[in-house]
Amino acid sequence: MLPTESATRSAYAVGIRAEGLTKQYGDKAAVSDLSFSAEPGVITGFLGPNGSGKSTTLRMLLGLVRPTQGKITIGGHHIAELDDPARTIGTLLDARAIHPHRTAQDHLLAFAHAAGLGRERVDEVLEIVGLTDAATRRAGEYSLGMKQRLGIATALLGDPGVLVFDEPLNGLDPEGIRWIRTLMRKMAAEGRTILFSSHLMSEMELTADNLIVIGQGRLIAESTLDEFVRAHTTQGVTVRTASRVELVRALNRAGIKLEETPDSGLLVHGVDSATVGRIAAAEGIALEELTKVRESLEDIFLRLTHDVTDYGSQPA
Template sequence: MIEARNLTKTYGQKTAVNDITFTVRPGIVTGFLGPNGAGKSTTMRMIVGLDRPTAGRVTVNGRYYAAHTSPLSEVGALLDAKAVHTGRNAENHLLALAATARIPKRRVHEVIELTGLESVARKRVGGFSLGMGQRLGIAAALLGDPQTLILDEPINGLDPEGVRWVRSLVRGLAAEGRTVLLSSHLMSEMAVTADHLIVLGKGRVIADSPVADIIGGASLVSVRVRSPQASVLASTLASPDVTITHAEHDMLTVTGLDPRTIGDLAARGGIALHELTPISASLEEAYLQLTNDDVEYRTGASARNLEVSR
């Protein structure tokens, strides 16, 4: 279990993490989300003792990270897959880590097999692809067979098979009763991997809830409407606050009106409806709504126009 209480970190005049409190519980996959600059990386660094809190505290399994007699057996972390001596091969890198924690050599070979690194185990890390570097970082995190796992962007650079493998891995570890904290910017993957989400915005916790609750709390995005009089219905529903797209000749996607209002307006106009289905928000849409006021770095209008022109 990871417990943060009134955790704060400042760098000069900038507050990176501002009095946050949360608990990452065992037995579930907890997603750790937030826009760039929200304080996620700083928080994870404080969990494993790489940064010292300005105020507050964070413990793993009831102790500060540095107080554990065998930290690698308590906490496995992937914070920067590139933090490896590029002149070493993968096997030697893991053997060196194992030696510092008195982990037997057989465990090195176990994690090499588990992460699919057998074919490159004796190749220099400097020649690794991004995906292979991620696998090596995960192998290092798993080396001590820890009860707590912290992974920052573990699927970055992985192919579809690798993404599925990471998903199965973290869910399997959580099912064993371990604590898993997983950070990623890929909302589609987080939606099918995480059970619970902690969302930061400008250094504060803005959500700490199950995934289903966060999606359910988002405002209705759109309604799918099917009618043999789709064009007439579109004219009936048209207003400055309503967006209507023609998905098919007899189907509309309506944003800005709820199903009840659409049904009432259609009935008044004598327009037949064959389908009226609310389309729930995706995790990405819910996340964007949630963090809309907490994005520190926004795309400029010129960049958006460039994307549209392409």
């Protein structure tokens, strides 16, 4: 008898919780009083600039680094306390951490043997990640994208309820990026907890349900993706007209901030399109374009993390 969908979702219902998590290296705090959660059935994006503490946090989750204070748990337990870790959590931290002379099949068989899993599951995950035809090739011959797929196959071996992927999109071509996005959505729909990091903001915007944003080891924001964008987007519109000078004067009289755009348009801040339209109509100004501005996740992220970025560059 096959398990029902609700029974399957219940079996996977294990979340991640960080509480007051702190990691100190000498006088430098890599992570400082960090609290957040990643819930079952949800894809949670984990964002932060380089040096923000993301990797340290994930390593503490996996028991590879010991917290100075606080804790991070899986279903309320430290990873060392789990009865069957491989069937509870699967992770991908570094796609290159594979013995180059071992075939993909042998790599997975070694992990399967350690976890008490059979060869059949190895064949299943190779099929899931699209590496069946390359299973007997040495990992050293793989491209970075193929290594990412092998790392994801390793994470899936135990059919775990929690999946943690650190930069899983690196090295993937557009088809591969769409594939991992679809896979994460499918896994979340089954009730699994998905936590993943990526520097590809456009992909994060397409994939994540919730966001955790950190900077210099501290929490900056935790919310749904939609709430995050609404809360941090500055209202504005772009407008174009043949009577540009007259519109600028009218908007200035109304105390509205604006700036010129490189394409001879105007970017109007702090108001909606209806307000600009009414001011233009009152002055008898015909508008050629009036478009609401929506900041991208990348724009918002860069603005919020500007002051907490350890390494930055100047515009060319």
